[in-house]
Amino acid sequence: MRFYIRLFELNLKSQMQYKFSLFLSCIGQFITAFTSFFSIQFIFMQIDAVDGFTYGQVLLCFAVIMLSFSIGEAIGGGLANFPRMVNTGEFDRMLTRPRNLILQTVIPFFDFTRIGLLAQGAMVLGIAVPRSGVEWTVAKAAVLALMVVCGAVLFFCLFMFQAAFAFFTMNSLDFLNIFTYGARQFGRYPFSVYGKKLLGFLTFCIPLALIQYYPLLYLMDETAHPAYWFVPCLSLLFLLPCRALFKLGIRKYKSAGS
Amino acid sequence: MKAYFSLFRIRMIQGLQYRAVALGSVFTRFCWGFMEILAFSAIHQSGGGFSMTFSQTAAYIWMQQAFIHLYNVIDGDQEIEASVNNGSIAYELARPMDLYGNWMAQCLANRLSPTLLNCLPVLAIALLTPVPYRLSFPGVRATGLFLVSTMLALGVAGAIATLMHITMFYTTSQRGVKIIGRAVMGFFGGGLIPLPYFPEAFQKAVGLLPFASTQSTPLLIYSGSLTGRDVAFAMGLQVFWLAVLTMFGHCAMGRTLKRVVVQGG
Amino acid sequence: MIEFQNICKTYRVAKRQAGFGNAVKSLFSREYETVRALDDVNFYIADGDIIGYIGPNGAGKSTTVKVMCGILTPDSGTCLVNGKIPWKERASHVKDIGVVFGQRSQLWWDVPVIDSFELLRDMYKIEEKAYRRNLEELTRLLELTELLKTPARNLSLGQRMRCEIAAPLLHDPKVLFLDEPTIGLDAVSKIAVRKFIRKINEEKGTTVVLTTHDMMDIEALTERILLIGHGRILLDGNLEELKQHVSREKKITVKYTGAAPALSAGMKLRESKENQLTVSLDPRVLPVSAAIAAFAAQTELLDVSVTDISAEEVVAALYKEYRI
Numbered sequence: 001m002r003f004y005i006r007l008f009e010l011n012l013k014s015q016m017q018y019k020f021s022l023f024l025s026c027i028g029q030f031i032t033a034f035t036s037f038f039s040i041q042f043i044f045m046q047i048d049a050v051d052g053f054t055y056g057q058v059l060l061c062f063a064v065i066m067l068s069f070s071i072g073e074a075i076g077g078g079l080a081n082f083p084r085m086v087n088t089g090e091f092d093r094m095l096t097r098p099r100n101l102i103l104q105t106v107i108p109f110f111d112f113t114r115i116g117l118l119a120q121g122a123m124v125l126g127i128a129v130p131r132s133g134v135e136w137t138v139a140k141a142a143v144l145a146l147m148v149v150c151g152a153v154l155f156f157c158l159f160m161f162q163a164a165f166a167f168f169t170m171n172s173l174d175f176l177n178i179f180t181y182g183a184r185q186f187g188r189y190p191f192s193v194y195g196k197k198l199l200g201f202l203t204f205c206i207p208l209a210l211i212q213y214y215p216l217l218y219l220m221d222e223t224a225h226p227a228y229w230f231v232p233c234l235s236l237l238f239l240l241p242c243r244a245l246f247k248l249g250i251r252k253y254k255s256a257g258s
Numbered sequence: 259m260k261a262y263f264s265l266f267r268i269r270m271i272q273g274l275q276y277r278a279v280a281l282g283s284v285f286t287r288f289c290w291g292f293m294e295i296l297a298f299s300a301i302h303q304s305g306g307g308f309s310m311t312f313s314q315t316a317a318y319i320w321m322q323q324a325f326i327h328l329y330n331v332i333d334g335d336q337e338i339e340a341s342v343n344n345g346s347i348a349y350e351l352a353r354p355m356d357l358y359g360n361w362m363a364q365c366l367a368n369r370l371s372p373t374l375l376n377c378l379p380v381l382a383i384a385l386l387t388p389v390p391y392r393l394s395f396p397g398v399r400a401t402g403l404f405l406v407s408t409m410l411a412l413g414v415a416g417a418i419a420t421l422m423h424i425t426m427f428y429t430t431s432q433r434g435v436k437i438i439g440r441a442v443m444g445f446f447g448g449g450l451i452p453l454p455y456f457p458e459a460f461q462k463a464v465g466l467l468p469f470a471s472t473q474s475t476p477l478l479i480y481s482g483s484l485t486g487r488d489v490a491f492a493m494g495l496q497v498f499w500l501a502v503l504t505m506f507g508h509c510a511m512g513r514t515l516k517r518v519v520v521q522g523g
Numbered sequence: 524m525i526e527f528q529n530i531c532k533t534y535r536v537a538k539r540q541a542g543f544g545n546a547v548k549s550l551f552s553r554e555y556e557t558v559r560a561l562d563d564v565n566f567y568i569a570d571g572d573i574i575g576y577i578g579p580n581g582a583g584k585s586t587t588v589k590v591m592c593g594i595l596t597p598d599s600g601t602c603l604v605n606g607k608i609p610w611k612e613r614a615s616h617v618k619d620i621g622v623v624f625g626q627r628s629q630l631w632w633d634v635p636v637i638d639s640f641e642l643l644r645d646m647y648k649i650e651e652k653a654y655r656r657n658l659e660e661l662t663r664l665l666e667l668t669e670l671l672k673t674p675a676r677n678l679s680l681g682q683r684m685r686c687e688i689a690a691p692l693l694h695d696p697k698v699l700f701l702d703e704p705t706i707g708l709d710a711v712s713k714i715a716v717r718k719f720i721r722k723i724n725e726e727k728g729t730t731v732v733l734t735t736h737d738m739m740d741i742e743a744l745t746e747r748i749l750l751i752g753h754g755r756i757l758l759d760g761n762l763e764e765l766k767q768h769v770s771r772e773k774k775i776t777v778k779y780t781g782a783a784p785a786l787s788a789g790m791k792l793r794e795s796k797e798n799q800l801t802v803s804l805d806p807r808v809l810p811v812s813a814a815i816a817a818f819a820a821q822t823e824l825l826d827v828s829v830t831d832i833s834a835e836e837v838v839a840a841l842y843k844e845y846r847i
Contacts, residue, residue, distance in 0.1 A: 003645035010642055014633035024434025031438055035445035042456055047306035093629055095594045096622045098614040099646055108631075113437075175282035178289050186293045193300040194293060251596050251610075254534060255589050 003099065007107045015112055022113060029116030033066060037124055040188055051193045056131030057220065058189055061212055063128050065187035066121035067148045068211065070114045072155025073180070078109020082163035089255055102160065102246065134219045143215050143229060150232035151211035155180065157242045158206070164242065167249030183208050190216055210235040283372075284379045291323035291384070295391050310454040313394055314481040318452050320384040320393040321480050322473060325408060327372040329447070329473035331415045332440045334368045335423065342426045351515070358511040361423060362504070365416040396482050403489060407476035410496040414471045417503035418443075424507065427514050448474035454483050465492070468499040525568040525591060525698065525730070530600035532561040532586055532754075560586040561597065562754035570697070573724055573731040575745035575762075577838060579847055583754040584734050588700055591732070592622055605697055618647060621691025625703035628683065629690055630675040636686045637671040640693060647694035654693060661689040664719055681712035688716060692723065698730045699723070705737055717743045738834035752847030766831055769840040773811060776801045776828045777818050784821035787814065798825075 015022055040062060044055045053061075082105060085091045094104045134140060162176040183206075186194070191202050191209045202209040211232045218228035295316050302312040310318070327334065338361055341347045350357060384393035395401070425435055444450050446469035453461050453474050464470060475492045478484040484492055538554040560583050568574055578584045589595040590602055593609030593616050602609060607616045623629075630639045644654045662668055665685045675683060688704060701720070705713045721744060723729050733744060741748060741762065748765060750758040758765060777784070778799050786792060789808030794801040804814050811829055818824060832840075 003642070003648075006642050006645050010631055010634055010638060013638070014631065017633050018431065020429070021431030021434055024431050025437055028434050028437025028441060032441040035441050035450060038445070039450040039455075042451065043301055045457060046308060046455075047301065047304045050304050051300045090627065092589065092592075092594050092624065093622075093627065095613065096592050096617050096620070097646060098618045174279065175286040175289070178286055178293075182290060182293065186297065189297055189300070194296045198293075198296070253595065255585075255594055 004103055004107060007104075008110060011108050011110055012112065025113035026116040029070075029113055030120050033117050033120035033124075036185075036188065037062070037120070050189055053190050053193075054131075054133060056128055056133055057216065059124055059128035060132045060134075060219070061190050061216060062188045063121050063125035064144070064147045064151060064212060065184060066117060066124065068151025069155050069180075069184045069187075070117035070121055071148070071152035072159065074111045074114035074118075075106060075152075076156035076159030077111050077114070078106050079159045079163035081105075081109055083166035086166045086253070091253070092255055095250075095253075101250070105163075132219070135221070139229070140219050143218060143232070146229075146232040147211050147215050150235050154207065154211055154235045154238060155183070157238050158183070160246060161242045164245040164249045167252050179206050179208075187212055207235040207238055280375055283376055284383070287323040287326060287376065287380045288383050291319050291380075292387070292391070294319045299390065308455060309458075310452060310481070310483050312390070314483055315452065316391055317394050317396070318477045318481040318483075320381070321404075321477055322449075324377045324380040324384065325373060325473075325476075327376060328369050328408065328412050329415055329449075330369060331418050331443045331447075331472060332422070332436050334372070335365055335419060338364060338423050339426065339432060342423070357515065358420065358508050361420050361511075362416055362507075365419045365423075366412060369412060369415065396480060400480060400482065403493070404476050404480040407479050407493055407496060410493065410500060411472045411476050413500045414468060414496060414503060417500060417507055418468065418472070421503065421507050421510065424510050424514055443469055443472070446470065447472045448477065452478070452481075452483070454478070466495065468503060471496040471499045524570050524603070524605060525566075525732070526601075526603045527564050527566050527587075527591075528601045530561050530564045530587075530590060530597045530602055531559070532590065532595065532597045534558045534560055559754045561590070564600070564751075564754070564756055566749060566756055566759060568730060568732065570730055571724070571728045572747060573720075573745045574733065575741040575748045576732060576734045576751065577736075577741065577748060578751035579842055582752045582847060584751055585702070586754075587751065588702060588732065588734060591698075592620060592700060593617055618694065619697045621694070621696035621699045623687055623691060623699075623701050623704050625684070625687075625701070625706040628675065628687065630683070630686060632676045633674055635672050635674055636667075636678075639675065639686075640671070640690065643690055643693055649694050653695065657693050657695065661692060664722065665689055665715075681708050684708055684712065684716065688719065692729075695727070696729065698732065701731065701733045701735075703735050703737075704733070705735065705740055713737075713739070720744060738838055742834045750841060750845075752842070752845050757845050757847070758841065762834060762837075765837050765841065766834075769837050769844075770832050771806060772803045772832060773806055774801065774803055774830045774832070775811070775814060776826075776830075777815075777824055778826040779818070779822040779824050781822045784818045787817045790814065 040058060043050075044058070048054065050058060082091075085094075085105070091105075094101055097104060129136070158176075158180050162180065165176065187208065191213045192199050199209055199213065202213075214228055214231045217223050218225075218231075298315045298319070299312060302308065302315075322329070341350065350360065381393065387393070396404075422435060422439055426432055429435065446464050446467055448470065453464060453470060456464060465474070471492075475484070475496055479489055479492070534557070535555050536558055538556050562583075564583070564587060576584055576587065586595060590597050591604055591609060593613045596610040604616060605619045607619075609616045630636060631642070640658065643649075649657075662671070665688070667685060667689060670678060670682050670686055673682075675686070678686065684704065688701075691699065699720075704720070705716055708716065717740060720731060720733075724731050731744070733740060735741065746761045748758070748760065748762055749756055750765075758768070760768075774793070775790075776799065780798060783795070783800065786802060787809060789805045790802040791804075792800075793803055802814075804811065809817075815824075815827055815829075818827075
């Protein structure tokens with residue numbers, strides 16, 4: 001544990017050497033989140049609800065996705081460097097160290113600038129909570145917290161899933177961005193907006209709806225079934241195939257010539 | 259000129275080398291566009307008096323996906339960034355060439371070549387999607403105007419990109435500049451939602467900015483949201499911004515190179 | 524102890540042809556080529572040995588080292604390093620080895636070297652006492668005192684390489700893998716690095732596996748050499764044996780004043796300059812001492828030097844012989 005904490009400190013230390021850059025990136029993340037907030041705001045200046053979801057409820061979705069994405073990406077976003085590390089053989093170095101491979105890869109790239117996105121997400125949540133029409137109880141607040149936490153894990157898994165492909169293709173497969181950056185973009189609206197088939201896909205294949213649409217129904221009292229409580233946790237099952245793919249990838253790892 | 263052509267040819271061959279990447283990128287464009295269209299479909303079904311119809315929006319989004327690399331401002335010029343960061347720019351400076359023109363040409367090639375690979379397959383898929391979502395054809399005249407306006411947009415995008423690359427001489431923080439640039443371009447250029455979805459007064463002001471002269475203008479022409487004199491005005495604005503930005507960029511480059519400190523020895 | 528038995532490893536590589544048409548064609552159908560990187564490789568390395576592992580680019584050198592380090596999983600065969608299978612027990616295996624890739628840095632770029640070292644201490648769970656002792660010793664031997672406070676990015680290549688070599692020795696590895704440790708270094712740094720490797724091997728009994736293109740490294744450090752080509756071990760022996768294998772000839776250069784000496788049987792003229800003569804000698808026909816005596820009898824000798832064929836020449840001859 002001490003090692004991982006030290007690795008984290010070292011990363012912070014290196015990034016702090018470029019303070020201005022860090023600052024500018026934080027501002028940038030904040031502006032990015034701000035523009036997508038406005039794109040919802042503008043739409044709702046002309047309509048009252050989308051697919052039966054009110055402004056406050058859509059904002060709640062938006063905030064949950066943004067919070068969980070910013071946490072998941074701050075931790076897992078560094079895996080975007082993974083194809084490069086595999087291609088240049090930098091990953092060799094990780095393999096010659098007696099520590100967990102994923103943590104070794106992720107911690108040095110932990111992205112502190114995501115705090116800009118996180119701040120914006122928290123602000124939007126602050127706007128959404130009183131306007132969503134949800135009658136808040138302790139149980140509902142807990143579900144909301146679960147949505148964010150499980151969502152963060154799920155986004156992390158998605159980044160890992162994408163990174164693991166680097167073992168097989170030697171190229172970054174950008175189309176998998178649909179499930180990470182795309183999910184952030186399209187998760188602004190409850191996933192039911194995109195139709196039954198896509199909702200099914202996002203329930204059973206890439207379980208993004210489990211941290212957004214279903215628990216939202218519970219918050220809105222559309223259903224009182226206590227099982228919905230548990231739904232966000234189910235998304236954690238996605239960890240298993242991701243881990244398996246990563247393990248398989250290491251076995252197939254070819255390293256770079258030289 | 260011949261040098262530029264062979265540079266271009268190598269790019270194309272490189273692009274084709276990576277099959278999975280090429281096919282994956284077409285697939286991404288399709289998924290991305292389709293999801294956007296579904297979201298707008300739900301929005302339009304919820305009522306509201308939008309100044310852009312649903313089928314216009316669908317056309318806007320499909321064309322945006324097909325030409326996305328062409329309108330892109332921020333990404334795709336890795337070799338220019340690398341040349342400044344690792345100091346190999348020193349070679350370029352030693353050559354009897356105009357660096358601004360050279361960068362601009364590279365920027366244009368970097369945007370044009372992936373578009374040629376990407377655009378036809380995406381358009382084909384967009385024409386095959388079921389009806390309410392299908393890409394509509396606005397007629398020969400509008401398409402011709404769209405193509406001209408797209409070329410102007412490419413120029414404006416390249417000019418803005420080159421200006422951003424010049425900032426590399428002043429800051430080591432490219433990442434921050436890029437994130438901010440991406441957000442601003444996406445929002446004011448009609449990348450997140452088309453400008454007609456903006457509140458009216460705001461929309462008018464934003465339309466005058468150089469950002470709207472990239473993707474927004476050609477896409478609005480194709481989708482039929484801009485018609486008649488508005489088209490002439492918007493395209494005139496594109497020409498204006500292209501001229502201003504290249505002139506400004508040229509001067510900025512000249513001034514910068516006078517005080518340049520090449521990094522890395 | 525390192526043991527390699529019947530290790531094979533193949534790669535599948537997409538064939539690519541030049542030209543625009545072929546690039547388009549390869550979008551739809553693609554031919555693959557199987558490359559045998561390692562083809563039934565066998566060898567045994569005892570504890571405390573220094574092994575020079577040589578071969579041209581693409582011969583399978585890096586692949587072998589990467590299998591030993593646990594980076595690559597071979598297709599078949601068994602490999603034991605310190606009694607462990609590297610790719611199966613990765614974490615416990617790599618605790619016993621140290622790796623230096625000359626072309627890549629293992630130090631954290633933006634922070635002082637000492638921070639990297641402390642991170643390694645935690646990474647390998649090195650006891651504080653052992654860490655202190657090793658750090659002091661390495662600092663003394665490699666003269667690191669000033670360098671430790673400097674961020675790695677501000678070090679010169681030679682300075683950095685000294686730190687790179689110190690880093691994997693902090694955890695007292697049983698085996699040290701050095702992949703081109705002297706590449707790009709100036710002469711002084713090269714000699715310092717070689718001296719240090721010798722010392723570590725002698726004092727701690729560390730097994731050293733050295734891959735390099737610099738034959739001076741081999742000459743200075745190793746007794747045993749493994750030559751690999753086309754994925755097979757072609758030769759396994761000490762440098763002297765390899766020299767004998769290639770050529771037994773000695774080169775004699777004499778400087779003299781007065782009349783030029785005549786050549787005896789068994790000598791061949793290589794070069795003749797003013798007051799200087801170079802011949803190659805077959806010691807089976809004429810012993811070296813007899814040859815020198817013959818020269819001395821004819822003229823006044825100012826200087827005599829006798830050299831073997833150089834390691835550089837040996838390797839060039841071997842590559843040629845095996846067509847690798």
